[in-house]
Amino acid sequence: GLDSDESYEGASEASFKDAGVYDDAQRSNGSTSPENGIRKRRTTLPAPMFSRNNFSVWGILKKCIGLELSKITMPIVFNEPLSFLQRITEYMEHTYLINKACSLSDSIERMQAVAAFAVSAVASQWDRTGKPFNPLLGETYELTREDQGYRLISEQVSHHPPVSAFHAESLVGDFVFHGSIYPKLKFWGKSVEAEPKGTITLELLKHGEVYTWTNPFCCVHNVILGKLWIEQYGTVEILNHSTGDKCVLNFKPCGMFGKELHRVEGYIQDKSKKKLCVIYGKWTECMWSMDPQTYESNKKAEKKADSKKQKSPKLPDSQQKRGVDGDDADNMPEVLETVAVIPGSTLLWRISSRPQHSAKMYNFTNFAMSLNELEPGMQATLAPTDCRLRPDIRAMENGDMDQASREKERLEEKQRSARKDRSKVEEEWSTRWFQSGTNPYTSSQDWLYTGGYFDRKYSDLPDIY
Numbered sequence: 001g002l003d004s005d006e007s008y009e010g011a012s013e014a015s016f017k018d019a020g021v022y023d024d025a026q027r028s029n030g031s032t033s034p035e036n037g038i039r040k041r042r043t044t045l046p047a048p049m050f051s052r053n054n055f056s057v058w059g060i061l062k063k064c065i066g067l068e069l070s071k072i073t074m075p076i077v078f079n080e081p082l083s084f085l086q087r088i089t090e091y092m093e094h095t096y097l098i099n100k101a102c103s104l105s106d107s108i109e110r111m112q113a114v115a116a117f118a119v120s121a122v123a124s125q126w127d128r129t130g131k132p133f134n135p136l137l138g139e140t141y142e143l144t145r146e147d148q149g150y151r152l153i154s155e156q157v158s159h160h161p162p163v164s165a166f167h168a169e170s171l172v173g174d175f176v177f178h179g180s181i182y183p184k185l186k187f188w189g190k191s192v193e194a195e196p197k198g199t200i201t202l203e204l205l206k207h208g209e210v211y212t213w214t215n216p217f218c219c220v221h222n223v224i225l226g227k228l229w230i231e232q233y234g235t236v237e238i239l240n241h242s243t244g245d246k247c248v249l250n251f252k253p254c255g256m257f258g259k260e261l262h263r264v265e266g267y268i269q270d271k272s273k274k275k276l277c278v279i280y281g282k283w284t285e286c287m288w289s290m291d292p293q294t295y296e297s298n299k300k301a302e303k304k305a306d307s308k309k310q311k312s313p314k315l316p317d318s319q320q321k322r323g324v325d326g327d328d329a330d331n332m333p334e335v336l337e338t339v340a341v342i343p344g345s346t347l348l349w350r351i352s353s354r355p356q357h358s359a360k361m362y363n364f365t366n367f368a369m370s371l372n373e374l375e376p377g378m379q380a381t382l383a384p385t386d387c388r389l390r391p392d393i394r395a396m397e398n399g400d401m402d403q404a405s406r407e408k409e410r411l412e413e414k415q416r417s418a419r420k421d422r423s424k425v426e427e428e429w430s431t432r433w434f435q436s437g438t439n440p441y442t443s444s445q446d447w448l449y450t451g452g453y454f455d456r457k458y459s460d461l462p463d464i465y
């Protein structure tokens with residue numbers, strides 16, 4: 001298959017040498033000792049990533065246009081050493097925004113903090129073109145962050161179609177945050193689009209408030225040639241179920257000239273559709289809020305100025321049209337300006353910068369760097385199904401691509417043969433920590449946590465590795 005060794009022959013160890021971070025990586029790896037009682041998590045991976053330069057994805061994909069991506073096997077070199085369960089845990093990177101929402105007494109300010117959280121939750125996608133590993137059926141991931149005051153458990157509850165369920169809860173009982181994600185990936189010739197099916201629910205317990213939303217679409221451009229880049233687009237509606245008030249966020253597609261690249265604009269409205277506040281910014285940078293009147297009049301003034309400038313030189317033809325046809329790459333428009341802040345706006349959220357060695361490490365954020373760390377003493381308490389114990393991801397993280405590829409193939413084969421065995425005796429798969437049910441707020445199909453994971457009684461767990 002395409003996962004076999006020859007598919008990454010040539011990506012030699014040379015790529016390790018030019019990765020200047022290697023030494024740093026080794027040095028800071030021993031820094032897990034507690035300091036002031038707070039555990040330090042690792043801030044780097046054990047090894048830098050392999051160069052992908054020598055792989056032609058085109059050769060693999062040109063036969064597969066229109067297929068669902070789960071049916072296409074890609075060489076492991078296009079992965080990043082995280083399971084999709086760990087990738088969705090990255091929603092939690094800015095949990096301080098939920099904590100902030102909990103602490104606010106003004107309901108509009110609470111909605112603003114929740115909206116900022118919803119945007120921040122997808123900000124880690126920026127420049128992350130590596131594909132996370134598909135979780136195996138029954139795979140789990142747990143994360144406890146005392147410093148941010150929450151713990152999370154997730155489980156792969158279905159394989160066909162793939163469904164990942166997660167449940168996070170505040171350690172002091174302020175909130176629960178849960179959802180089930182059905183990523184639908186589609187290959188469109190030059191790009192791969194991920195449709196984020198599934199509902200996300202945030203309950204602020206102290207305020208008796210429930211918010212639900214669905215993530216925007218995510219698209220990876222130029223999977224075949226040209227520079228890879230990520231676009232997120234679509235409307236995200238955050239609904240306050242207690243009142244019917246909502247926040248509508250429009251993740252803008254980048255458009256012909258790239259003017260709208262990464263832009264998010266929206267507003268909070270009440271039941272009678274009265275706009276209470278405007279929210280604007282970029283999901284890659286920051287989000288601001290301000291009152292609708294000032295925002296609109298500012299926009300009008302801007303438009304006027306724009307139309308005066310219209311006789312400015314035209315762009316060359318090649319830049320005018322982001323063609324749908326042809327083999328040309330769809331280049332990411334060059335964006336120089338950042339978010340223009342309108343005086344009187346309030347900052348809701350600003351992205352933290354990524355570590356310097358991020359570019360050599362799959363463009364991970366600091367938070368992502370820590371997710372697959374096997375902290376001292378952890379192995380004794382982890383469920384045997386936890387992603388951190390997955391040998392293929394571990395091998396890839398350590399830079400051993402041959403081993404990673406062999407292990408990935410072995411695990412997938414093991415999963416296939418277990419499925420065959422079950423079907424022989426007509427046994428149904430049973431999930432362990434989540435149950436299929438109806439989301440009480442949206443009435444949509446969902447997977448709900450049944451509790452008990454942190455009692456750590458791991459009886460009846462499947463042997464998936």
Ligand SMILES: *[C@@H]1O[C@H](CO)[C@@H](O)[C@H](O)[C@H]1NC(C)=O
Nearest residue numbers: 010011012014015051053054
């Ligand atoms: C890619 O291939 C070229 C030529 O075949 C070779 O010189 C180069 O070292 C390879 N790069 C990597 C990162 O393996």
Ligand SMILES: *[C@@H]1O[C@H](CO)[C@@H](O)[C@H](O)[C@H]1NC(C)=O
Nearest residue numbers: 107108111209240242243245
């Ligand atoms: C959300 O619902 C709560 C509970 O009814 C209400 O007090 C609050 O005003 C609403 N807030 C927003 C921003 O919609």
Ligand SMILES: *[C@@H]1O[C@H](CO)[C@@H](O)[C@H](O)[C@H]1NC(C)=O
Nearest residue numbers: 127128129130228359362363
């Ligand atoms: C990391 O980001 C850079 C652009 O900043 C991009 O060229 C590169 O392809 C990205 N790498 C990965 C693994 O996504």
